[in-house]
Amino acid sequence: MDSTWLVLLSLALGLAVGAGFVALLFMAAHRGERAVQVVNPTLPDGIDQVIEALESAGVVVDPSNNVVKASPGALSLGLVWNNTLVHSELVALADRVRRSGEASSADLELARGPFGEASIHLFARAARLGSRYILVVAEDHTEAHRLDDVRRDFIANISHELKTPIGAVGLLAEALAEAANEPEQVKRFANRLTTEAQRLAKITQEIIELSRLQAQDAISKRELLNVDHIVASAIDQNRVMADARKVNLVSGGDKGAEVYGDEPLLIIAVHNLITNAVHYSPDGSRVGVGIRNADGIVEIAVTDQGVGIPEDDLERVFERFFRVDQARSRHTGGTGLGLSIVKHAVQNHGGDIRVWSRPGYGSTFTIRLPEASHAATTTGSTSTKEKQ
Structure with a gap:
């Protein structure tokens, strides 16, 4: 009887020790998985594919503002370098969303890439992606800003260029009226008036020609x-x-x-x-x-x-x-x-x-x-x- 009891006690102790050992292994494995997740974070299902398909710039950052995923557009614009956001303005936008929990947007003028001198104009918007990540999406408005600048310069230049011949035509018309009884003066002013009218017509024709050339279907x-x-x-x-x-x-x-x-x-x-x-x-x-x-x-x-x-x-x-x-x-x-x-x-x-x-x-x-x-x-x- 005593020997049987000792055997049973030994078995119970062995099972308890084995169960404890298994529990320790399970806990270690679970902690290892969590460590892997921290080192290699995984995005919510489908986000990888969405970022890859984006034509605009899209970047996902973790709580430390490390770039977890970036679209081809973000890379081509030079927004990401060495798995980090290049521009402090984008980092500040992500931090603002992280603090407030609300989506935020901004119009930004940034350098193209970490070493670029040329600037780009972006409309950037950031929002939470789950509880851990921040998604930053940016649209490139550089060309639109360039065209606006060109349009403003063009209007300013054309106003200046047309002012001279138009003013000259007005002055010559007044001179003609005052010199109505002097044939030689009338002839001289009329010749100058013709020259200014031709110049005005030439400017107008070249503006029309240039506008046509800038159209997509200039050569049909x-x-x-x-x-x-x-x-x-x-x-x-x-x-x-x-x-x-x-x-x-x-x-x-x-x-x-x-x-x-x-x-x-x-x-x-x-x-x-x-x-x-x-x-x-x-x-x-x-x-x-x-x-x-x-x-x-x-x-x-x-x-x-x-x-x-x-x-x-x-x-x-x-x-x-x-x-x-x-x-x-x-x-x-x-x-x-x-x-x-x-x-x-x-x-x-x-x-x-x-x-x-x-x-x-x-x-x-x-x-x-x-x-x-x-x-x-x-x-x-x-x-x-x-x-x-």
Whole structure:
């Protein structure tokens, strides 16, 4: 009996010890799982997929503001670096939500990335995501802000540019009325009135042209064009003015190059470059127009022997209403829109324009367009214009 009782007692003690050991193992495992969750936090179901699908910037941060998940948009805007939010403004927005428990939003102007100098404009909104996380979503409004700035500058510039000829027309009309009995004065004022009216009409026409070029459907129909014909037409349009200034217009280069596009638009672009070259060239000098066709690119270069452009102004010459020499441009009747029209016309043809200049030696403006045989056509059919 005693031996049996001892055996049973031993078994009971063994079971108790084993149960305690198992309980310790279970508690250790549970604590290990909690530790793993702290180190590798998991988001609520489906959030991963939502963040990945976001076109805008989306970031999920934990209580320490470590980035748990970021959308491709957030990475491309430079909002996240080394698993942290780059900008203190976004951190402050997340902290505000964490303290108040209420969603919050802000318009922010931030640097692009941790080392970026360019700024971006964001509309950011933050809200709680469960009890642990904060979701920050940002929409990129940089382009909208840029367009607003451009629109304001354009309105200011156009108001300034139109004020001069409109004021002149009014003054000349008054002078005409006062000089009604003086035929010579009437004739002189009438000629000046005609000049100012023509200048006003030119500004208006170029504004309309520039607005059309900035529309998405600026070129509705592309044709196969002969570049020789485009250059010859642009030179002919400037022949009278060049002869009056005794400026020799010459052309040369590769023959037979072809591009797809809008012929009147490309003639305007080359015409504007030649007009500028003649205006800024000394009497008796030469303006050359050359064509080069190589490596799938057709280049039309207009070179003058004029005053040249200072290096600091080279990046601005294609801006609306920008003039290197204000006094000379007004004397020649320039509107400051010609080169901007060239830039937009060329960009609408899938090309670009480059400028080289050296003060005192002249300038070269080069239009670069895709050669027809290398151009990728996106429309179903392209009509062919007969070669000239």
